[in-house]
Amino acid sequence: MAKHTETSWKPNQPINQLFNSVNKVTSAVEQAASHPSEQLIEQAHNALERADNGLTNTLKIEDNEEALQQLQEQLDDNRELLQQAEAQAIKNEQ
Numbered sequence: 001m002a003k004h005t006e007t008s009w010k011p012n013q014p015i016n017q018l019f020n021s022v023n024k025v026t027s028a029v030e031q032a033a034s035h036p037s038e039q040l041i042e043q044a045h046n047a048l049e050r051a052d053n054g055l056t057n058t059l060k061i062e063d064n065e066e067a068l069q070q071l072q073e074q075l076d077d078n079r080e081l082l083q084q085a086e087a088q089a090i091k092n093e094q
Helices: 014-034 038-061 065-093
Strands: none
Touching: 014 038, 014 065, 038 065
């Protein structure tokens, strides 16, 4: 059986790490949107912040502009959904 090399099997490539991070944001935001609570909203914000940092770092070293643009758009969409969840949480508290 052939050995996987770092170039043929790339689970730790920055773009893959960023993809996973954005997926975690999506999951966290979906949870916060379906059950708007202070804790879930905070967790979603933390995931979003980590993904934003990852995107900033990945932009410095990756050439795949199309993939990075799609991930940026997904983060922006999640940011909007999180703002809606926050508004719903405030409304629920009143």
